[in-house]
Amino acid sequence: MILGLTAIDLVLLTAFVWQERRATEPVIPLTLFRSRVFNVSSAMGFTIGMAMFGAIVFIPLYLQLVYGASPTSSGLRMLPLMAGLLVAAVFSGRLISRIGRYKLFPIVGTAVLVVGMFLLSQLGVGTAPWLASVYMAIVGVGIGLVMQVLVLVVQNDAKPREIGVATATATFFRSVGGSFGVALFGAIFASRLTGALEKLPPESLKYLSGGVHLSPEQAKQLPPEVHAEFLDAFSHSLHGVFLFGVMLAIIPFGLSWLLQEVPLRTTLHSADEAAAEAVV
DSSP states (O other), X not given: OHHHXXXXXXXXXXXXXXXXXXXXXXXXXXXXXXXXXXXXXXXXXXXXHHXXXXXXXXXXXXXHHHSOOOHHHHXXXXXXXXXXHHHHHHHHHHHHHHHOOOTHHHHHHHHHHHHHHHHHTTOOTTOOHHHHHHHHHHHHHHHHHHXXXXXXXXXXXXXXXXXXXXHHHHHHHHXXXXXXXXXXXXXXXHHHHHHHHHTSOHHHXXXXXXXXXXXXXXXXXXXXXHHHHHHHHHHHHHHHHHHHXXXXXXHHHHHHTTOOOOOOOSSSSOHHHHHHHHHO
């Protein structure tokens, strides 16, 4: 089924490109891909989306299983990540407006994201809640320093009449990357957890019939010894997920050095367009 769906995807992608080349008003103008800035920014957004959405989706699960937090509480405990993202995004935006340069921020942001993902890979059963919050805040800072800057980069490089579609396309690549990341990270986690559970004693396995589908509520009902073994297996499996996130985050870090520094425009109109309007 997977191979068949992949073949269908390739056929549909080919048909889409063919249609876009001949359309009068294409959904995604292929001329956008002539820009090195757009290509690098889209590739960075795709890989960051994979790392961010693919790894972060497991944090609430960790909070519920290890700390016994409710779904609502686990969402609230992710506020440090969102706070770091918000503060870094506002800070970088204001600083870019002041200095007129942006290339440094994606480089620093992706580097911080790599460090944050590595720190998340150190989360374990005995990790203090405040330390987990610090790790999440670091990841948020890394994301905040790069995500909104990539949107600015694309908008600054695109032609004035293509700013809207360029912004939407860059965001689309990030969302698609997130979809790939969730699926890929989920497969890695399920494979590692299945292997870890198979190594448990037979007397413990009879309580773990749900395997990787065991919910936090079901995990709480396990006998204390079995519950401890399950948490160890879960924590070990989660390490691999976040370490894979580290490797993915290294890709946009390398791409950020290829990002071309284009002077920030001060108007939506180019010089030629402004002259034409003045004549009219």
